[in-house]
Amino acid sequence: MKPTIAIREPVVDDLMDQTEKILTEEQIEKVINEVIDQETGVRLQTYVNTCIHCGLCSEACHWFLSNDRDVSFAPVTKVKDTIWVMLEKKGKVDAAFIKRCSQIAHTECNVCRRCGMYCPFGIDIAYMMLVVRRICAKLEMVPLYLQDTVNSHAATMNQMWVKPDEWIDTLQWQEEEAQGYVPSARLPLEKEGAEIMYSVIGPEPKFLAQLLGNITVIMKVAGLDWTMPATAGWDNSNMAMYSGDFEVMARVERLHHETAQRLKVKKIVMGECGHAFRGGEYDGPTWLGWMSPPIPIVHAVAFYYDLIKSGRIKIAKKVEGPVTVQYPCNIIRNAGLGSKLQYIMNAVCEDFVDLIPNDRHAYCCNAGGDTINCGPPWKKIRVQSAKIQSENFKRTGAHTIVTPCHNCHSGVEDIVDGYKLGMHVKFFSELLIEAMEIPEHLKPKEE
Amino acid sequence: MFNIENWDWESKEKMLAEPAKWKDQFEDVWEPYISPDGEKIASIVKIGEGEFNIAINEGTWEEPFEKIWYSRFSPDGRLTAFITKDMEWTMAVDGKTWEQMYEYIWDTKFSADGKIIAATTKVDSVYSITINEKTWECPTKLQSIASHVISPDGKTSVAIAQTVPLAEGDVNAFTKGAWSVIVNGKPWNDNYADIYGLAISDDGKNVVAEYRNSICEYGILVNEKPWNEKFGCTWEPVFHPKNSDEITAPVRQAGQWFLATNGRIVWDKGFINLMHQTYSPDGNNIAAAVAPSFAKWTIAVNGQPWSKTFNECILKPYFSPDGRKVAAIAKDSGKWLLVVDGTVLGEGYDNIWPPVFGPNGDMVICKVEKNGKYAIAVNGKIRGNDYEALWNPVVSPDGTKVMICGVEDGKYYRKVVLLSDI
Numbered sequence: 113m114k115p116t117i118a119i120r121e122p123v124v125d126d127l128m129d130q131t132e133k134i135l136t137e138e139q140i141e142k143v144i145n146e147v148i149d150q151e152t153g154v155r156l157q158t159y160v161n162t163c164i165h166c167g168l169c170s171e172a173c174h175w176f177l178s179n180d181r182d183v184s185f186a187p188v189t190k191v192k193d194t195i196w197v198m199l200e201k202k203g204k205v206d207a208a209f210i211k212r213c214s215q216i217a218h219t220e221c222n223v224c225r226r227c228g229m230y231c232p233f234g235i236d237i238a239y240m241m242l243v244v245r246r247i248c249a250k251l252e253m254v255p256l257y258l259q260d261t262v263n264s265h266a267a268t269m270n271q272m273w274v275k276p277d278e279w280i281d282t283l284q285w286q287e288e289e290a291q292g293y294v295p296s297a298r299l300p301l302e303k304e305g306a307e308i309m310y311s312v313i314g315p316e317p318k319f320l321a322q323l324l325g326n327i328t329v330i331m332k333v334a335g336l337d338w339t340m341p342a343t344a345g346w347d348n349s350n351m352a353m354y355s356g357d358f359e360v361m362a363r364v365e366r367l368h369h370e371t372a373q374r375l376k377v378k379k380i381v382m383g384e385c386g387h388a389f390r391g392g393e394y395d396g397p398t399w400l401g402w403m404s405p406p407i408p409i410v411h412a413v414a415f416y417y418d419l420i421k422s423g424r425i426k427i428a429k430k431v432e433g434p435v436t437v438q439y440p441c442n443i444i445r446n447a448g449l450g451s452k453l454q455y456i457m458n459a460v461c462e463d464f465v466d467l468i469p470n471d472r473h474a475y476c477c478n479a480g481g482d483t484i485n486c487g488p489p490w491k492k493i494r495v496q497s498a499k500i501q502s503e504n505f506k507r508t509g510a511h512t513i514v515t516p517c518h519n520c521h522s523g524v525e526d527i528v529d530g531y532k533l534g535m536h537v538k539f540f541s542e543l544l545i546e547a548m549e550i551p552e553h554l555k556p557k558e559e
Numbered sequence: 560m561f562n563i564e565n566w567d568w569e570s571k572e573k574m575l576a577e578p579a580k581w582k583d584q585f586e587d588v589w590e591p592y593i594s595p596d597g598e599k600i601a602s603i604v605k606i607g608e609g610e611f612n613i614a615i616n617e618g619t620w621e622e623p624f625e626k627i628w629y630s631r632f633s634p635d636g637r638l639t640a641f642i643t644k645d646m647e648w649t650m651a652v653d654g655k656t657w658e659q660m661y662e663y664i665w666d667t668k669f670s671a672d673g674k675i676i677a678a679t680t681k682v683d684s685v686y687s688i689t690i691n692e693k694t695w696e697c698p699t700k701l702q703s704i705a706s707h708v709i710s711p712d713g714k715t716s717v718a719i720a721q722t723v724p725l726a727e728g729d730v731n732a733f734t735k736g737a738w739s740v741i742v743n744g745k746p747w748n749d750n751y752a753d754i755y756g757l758a759i760s761d762d763g764k765n766v767v768a769e770y771r772n773s774i775c776e777y778g779i780l781v782n783e784k785p786w787n788e789k790f791g792c793t794w795e796p797v798f799h800p801k802n803s804d805e806i807t808a809p810v811r812q813a814g815q816w817f818l819a820t821n822g823r824i825v826w827d828k829g830f831i832n833l834m835h836q837t838y839s840p841d842g843n844n845i846a847a848a849v850a851p852s853f854a855k856w857t858i859a860v861n862g863q864p865w866s867k868t869f870n871e872c873i874l875k876p877y878f879s880p881d882g883r884k885v886a887a888i889a890k891d892s893g894k895w896l897l898v899v900d901g902t903v904l905g906e907g908y909d910n911i912w913p914p915v916f917g918p919n920g921d922m923v924i925c926k927v928e929k930n931g932k933y934a935i936a937v938n939g940k941i942r943g944n945d946y947e948a949l950w951n952p953v954v955s956p957d958g959t960k961v962m963i964c965g966v967e968d969g970k971y972y973r974k975v976v977l978l979s980d981i
């Protein structure tokens with residue numbers, strides 16, 4: 113089988129370039145066969161044998177559509193140029209091939225699973241890309257920035273090298289910030305037996321600390337019994353799941369769940385992040401042997417839906433003007449929260465302008481599945497390949513795009529920048545804080 | 560439990576405080592903690608803008624502080640907490656602060672008798688462990704401390720620490736190793752990519768930890784020396800309670816989890832997962848939480864899983880004092896259950912706290928939660944009344960009585976009940 117002609121601008125990625133130089137063909141063959149024999153089964157074989165190479169899946173992929181229908185970006189090509197060759201050659205491939213595999217699987221596919229919906233057989237190409245990533249990870253062929261994030265997970269159990277004292281200190285600082293709005297607000301640390309453990313992703317304490325202040329206000333107004341851990345286990349994100357380092361993934365997920373068990377909470381509510389939900393709800397538990405997380409996990413979108421629908425949070429003043437939304441694949445296509453997201457958008461926005469296509473059919477922002485974590489070397493092609501979604505955003509005429517997912521948030525910011533859309537990008541909680549009613553008795557007393 | 564023989568096992572009931580009244584007295588009242596002997600109950604309370612104190616039984620600490628958090632009683636009943644003064648932090652013990660102030664201080668640990676109080680501290684961006692006000696003299700500037708442990712006698716303290724600064728994105732330096740184990744202030748010779756699961760033997764002689772070299776290369780280090788065997792993954796090692804040269808850890812090989820002792824696989828059967836291995840008090844038996852197949856969890860004792868399995872999870876096993884029985888808390892179809900030797904006792908609850916065995920093992924006592932109230936359950940059945948707050952029951956050293964501490968109608972009671980009457 114001839115590899116597809118793929119024209120790409122050269123990209124310098126120090127780790128991939130370095131690994132290419134030292135990988136031996138024996139190592140490669142051993143790892144490929146080990147992963148295929150020991151870590152995959154009928155699923156992979158069925159997908160490979162069922163595909164009739166019809167190419168219908170191409171129409172689903174934003175990479176293909178954004179790059180003038182260049183076939184080298186088509187989902188089936190991603191499979192054809194990676195796992196098919198490995199299987200056909202029984203692992204006898206060279207380091208340059210493995211590097212191209214990592215480029216395809218890590219940097220040119222978001223494992224967003226849109227293509228699977230368009231395949232007449234429901235073939236899950238994203239799954240095959242994850243198998244390719246696993247092989248690459250075991251060969252240490254991983255984009256530099258992504259590997260650095262995985263290293264942070266491995267060493268600190270959070271994504272951003274946040275040290276234990278920095279974490280606690282940030283929470284205490286944000287508690288004070290929240291008290292500026294609602295003097296009696298509290299961010300309860302290590303409260304055993306609380307109803308809810310709230311967990312977030314590494315970038316919140318690092319760059320977006322105000323989100324921790326926002327949730328402190330929201331929890332107080334909603335009158336909920338909640339806590340956050342003062343130990344590792346607070347970070348629900350998991351880039352190791354995407355790099356292919358499943359052992360680190362499992363350790364991170366186990367700690368997150370066991371922290372909730374230690375705190376004896378009834379559920380984990382997680383902030384606005386798509387992949388973290390996937391890791392906590394599905395990939396982590398599956399690897400660890402749990403059918404589903406033993407302490408149930410509720411994504412922020414479902415949480416806010418419950419608060420608004422039940423009247424625990426009332427909306428005082430809706431956000432004016434047209435607002436649209438990015439539907440995060442991992443909670444919408446893969447977990448069915450689409451109508452809840454539409455409900456909360458309508459609840460806080462005067463004029464919610466939906467995307468076309470929307471809900472399960474919405475396109476990926478092109479940041480997810482780790483691609484944004486592959487860092488600056490891979491940014492240009494990522495933004496270029498989000499053209500289709502930039503056009504969809506533009507069509508809405510919105511002044512703000514809401515992104516209930518951290519990766520979407522950063523990815524959509526890059527789209528807004530790259531295509532000069534002149535729109536704001538916000539998390540849902542930022543809109544909610546503006547729109548919600550703060551009851552009189554919770555407001556600061558006038559001096 | 561320290562000094563348990565000298566606790567008051569005679570008074571049947573003492574009403575020691577009225578925490579409900581604190582709510583009228585103070586702007587805000589945090590969740591309460593009690594001393595191990597049940598004689599004291601304390602809550603952090605807010606007395607004004609940037610002013611906190613601790614309410615304890617009928618009084619408070621003498622001096623308020625700008626901020627207080629992490630109030631914890633030592634085994635000898637002293638109340639510790641972290642406090643700030645002029646934006647600097649320190650430890651306060653029964654209201655009296657340590658002399659030295661720190662940029663930050665967290666993660667209190669106690670020796671078994673409570674005489675030794677240790678915490679992680681940071682001064683001028685250098686991390687250390689401070690034990691009874693004395694900070695380690697460590698030749699290496701520690702960049703971060705992930706966790707620390709002290710031996711029961713308090714004489715040995717160890718930490719997982721970052722010993723080498725890492726620039727952002729420097730994956731090569733990371734792979735070479737930037738983390739190590741620090742024993743009483745002295746770093747081990749080698750650095751590792753990652754260190755996890757640190758433990759000290761009860762006699763304080765040996766230190767064990769997991770290390771990770773690369774994606775699928777994990778192992779166990781005992782006093783710096785690695786086991787010869789390497790594994791695809793490992794979980795936390797534990798020491799034999801009587802023989803500190805015997806160490807057991809879950810290890811992963813060819814996609815399955817096994818139990819290994821001193822590097823050698825000792826249970827012939829592999830599992831989908833295996834965690835929380837626990838020795839019986841005499842060290843003759845080992846129990847662990849295992850999944851013999853996907854989403855079927857149970858306890859294996861000496862490698863033999865119970866036939867009854869649970870579809871959500873199972874927590875750490877507990878041996879009876881004579882080592883003959885094993886109890887664990889399992890979750891099945893949304894309910895938490897008490898399981899003893901593979902049999903579910905009583906009904907399901909919204910929460911169950913760690914089980915406590917009576918002296919001859921035929922009675923298992925737990926704190927349980929149902930519909931937002933707490934109660935004591937014996938062999939899975941609720942006995943006595945509901946509480947607004949409740950702590951884990953403690954059995955007297957002679958095995959005839961149990962101490963139950965809880966809040967009812969806003970009042971804090973310490974009760975001593977005959978096991979035969981419970």
Ligand code: SF4
Nearest residue numbers: 173221222224225227
């Ligand atoms: S999973 Fe998403 S990004 Fe990957 S090929 Fe399919 S549609 Fe494209």
Ligand code: SF4
Nearest residue numbers: 163164166167169231
């Ligand atoms: S649509 Fe399905 S069958 Fe057709 S090429 Fe794509 S994966 Fe293969």
Ligand code: SF4
Nearest residue numbers: 386440441477480520
């Ligand atoms: S980043 Fe957002 S849109 Fe993209 S894959 Fe994740 S959830 Fe999907």
